[in-house]
Amino acid sequence: MVVRPAWKYSLRAVALGYLALLLLAPVVFIFIKTFEHGFSTAWDYVTTPAAISAFWLSVLIAAIAVPLNTIFGVGTAMVLVRSKTRGRKILDALIDIPFVVSPVIIGLSLILVYGLHGWFGSWFIDRGIPIIFNPLGMILATVFVSLPFCVREVAPVLMEVGTEQEQAAATLGASSGQTFWRITLPSIRNGVAYGVVLTTARALGEIGAVAVVSSNVLGSTVSLPLLVKYRTQVPGPGGVSAAYATGTELAVMSLIVLVAMTLLAPQRKDAR
Amino acid sequence: MIVLLPVAALISVALGSGLHAFWTSFTNSTALKALEQTLAISAIVAAIGSVMGTLVAWVLVRDQFPGKRILNAVIDLPFALPTIVASLALLGLYGTGSPVGINIALTKTIVAVALLFVTLPFAVRSVQPVLLELDQDVEQAAASLGASNLTTFRRIVLPALRPAILSGTALSFARCMGEYGSIVLLAAAKIQLASLVIFADVESATGSGNSAYQPAAGLSVALLVIALAVLFGLRRWGTDRGR
Numbered sequence: 001m002v003v004r005p006a007w008k009y010s011l012r013a014v015a016l017g018y019l020a021l022l023l024l025a026p027v028v029f030i031f032i033k034t035f036e037h038g039f040s041t042a043w044d045y046v047t048t049p050a051a052i053s054a055f056w057l058s059v060l061i062a063a064i065a066v067p068l069n070t071i072f073g074v075g076t077a078m079v080l081v082r083s084k085t086r087g088r089k090i091l092d093a094l095i096d097i098p099f100v101v102s103p104v105i106i107g108l109s110l111i112l113v114y115g116l117h118g119w120f121g122s123w124f125i126d127r128g129i130p131i132i133f134n135p136l137g138m139i140l141a142t143v144f145v146s147l148p149f150c151v152r153e154v155a156p157v158l159m160e161v162g163t164e165q166e167q168a169a170a171t172l173g174a175s176s177g178q179t180f181w182r183i184t185l186p187s188i189r190n191g192v193a194y195g196v197v198l199t200t201a202r203a204l205g206e207i208g209a210v211a212v213v214s215s216n217v218l219g220s221t222v223s224l225p226l227l228v229k230y231r232t233q234v235p236g237p238g239g240v241s242a243a244y245a246t247g248t249e250l251a252v253m254s255l256i257v258l259v260a261m262t263l264l265a266p267q268r269k270d271a272r
Numbered sequence: 273m274i275v276l277l278p279v280a281a282l283i284s285v286a287l288g289s290g291l292h293a294f295w296t297s298f299t300n301s302t303a304l305k306a307l308e309q310t311l312a313i314s315a316i317v318a319a320i321g322s323v324m325g326t327l328v329a330w331v332l333v334r335d336q337f338p339g340k341r342i343l344n345a346v347i348d349l350p351f352a353l354p355t356i357v358a359s360l361a362l363l364g365l366y367g368t369g370s371p372v373g374i375n376i377a378l379t380k381t382i383v384a385v386a387l388l389f390v391t392l393p394f395a396v397r398s399v400q401p402v403l404l405e406l407d408q409d410v411e412q413a414a415a416s417l418g419a420s421n422l423t424t425f426r427r428i429v430l431p432a433l434r435p436a437i438l439s440g441t442a443l444s445f446a447r448c449m450g451e452y453g454s455i456v457l458l459a460a461a462k463i464q465l466a467s468l469v470i471f472a473d474v475e476s477a478t479g480s481g482n483s484a485y486q487p488a489a490g491l492s493v494a495l496l497v498i499a500l501a502v503l504f505g506l507r508r509w510g511t512d513r514g515r
Contacts, residue, residue, distance in 0.1 A: 102450025108489065112281035204354060206354075207356045250357050261352065
């Protein structure tokens with residue numbers, strides 16, 4: 001379809017204008033706001049004890065949720081694509097639940113299971129493992145919300161790669177473990193990497209589910225996104241300006257993730 | 273287990289105090305208002321988002337201009353950027369003391385803008401690959417037979433894109449129905465959206481037994497059922513009409 005230049009340029013202008021207003025303006029604004037009183041002020045805001053603790057909590061959450069969901073994701077994708085068990089279709093539908101369910105509802109349902117009066121809450125509390133209103137609950141919530149990313153990235157790649165090479169390896173006498181590590185894993189590497197990037201982004205930025213199961217105590221159960229929310233409610237210095245600084249800190253972390261995404265994207269097309 | 277168990281607990285608590293309690297948990301005035309507003313805003317955002325998303329995808333696929341690669345990468349920004357940061361930025365930009373002189377804080381408009389931000393990748397990324405694969409021969413044939421651009425788009429391109437557009441719309445809609453992070457700073461107590469009402473209900477029930485969470489659980493189940501119905505409905509429509 002040959003579009004006349006007048007149409008072409010107006011469509012381009014509309015698209016660019018829309019993206020500029022919707023995406024670029026807010027991000028640029030946050031950076032400007034953060035550094036309007038100088039770099040050192042912003043640095044002070046992100047190095048208060050509460051901010052440092054929030055940073056490490058966010059890193060801890062991601063450091064546990066991401067490897068867990070990667071292993072689970074690859075395993076589940078293998079089951080979904082390679083096995084022909086009957087439960088496969090049900091599993092396929094279940095995987096997407098965290099995408100459809102509101103994070104707040106996920107947090108609530110975790111309280112109902114692991115909370116003080118929840119189904120298994122007292123069992124864990126009796127054994128000295130309180131989950132809800134503790135970092136453990138926040139990790140659990142993050143694992144839940146970021147569960148589908150890796151599966152959904154790996155499954156299509158796995159389907160595309162096919163089983164021929166694996167069969168060849170098997171006929172040459174490779175054990176199933178050898179086949180997985182030497183043949184399957186290298187061929188789905190890019191899918192896994194992209195899944196890890198998406199999971200990391202979500203784990204760092206999650207607020208809805210985490211907010212519900214956090215006790216909101218600065219220095220112990222406040223992650224970076226929660227710190228942003230907390231700081232917007234504090235009047236005066238240490239309030240909104242500090243929130244902007246933490247926002248920029250998160251934005252920088254997510255920009256790193258975005259760059260990783262972009263670098264992986266072209267390779268992803270080759271793999272398909 | 274990690275997914276199914278909490279969902280089972282949610283449904284059991286929602287229905288645990290009897291059907292009447294379940295019914296009132298989402299038909300009381302606060303919950304009903306919240307559901308109505310959430311549905312209305314989600315529908316509007318999903319509609320605008322799918323039109324603009326298709327337009328952006330079109331420009332990204334068919335148009336050539338310098339910087340297109342960067343633009344293509346920027347589309348994923350809402351996936352990477354924590355939603356609370358988007359919320360904070362929009363509040364500063366279009367809220368009280370706005371540098372551009374637009375104060376729409378605590379209005380439905382700013383909530384809609386936030387949701388458009390969050391759902392942009394869904395709308396664009398579902399259409400883009402289909403548009404890339406689309407055979408342009410048919411379009412040229414239509415043009416050579418005297419069809420105007422508008423006719424070609426309406427009769428040839430749009431039907432081919434319909435399943436993808438509807439699937440993107442469905443995803444956006446589902447996301448809007450449950451979104452919390454990007455709107456929490458924007459809506460506050462002024463605009464009651466379902467996820468905010470559930471959050472408030474949960475906070476007021478904290479420390480009590482599971483049955484105290486019944487109103488929140490009931491509303492959650494209602495919200496979920498609506499979101500799932502729309503999701504499957506739109507996808508069904510997409511595949512049926514596409515055939």
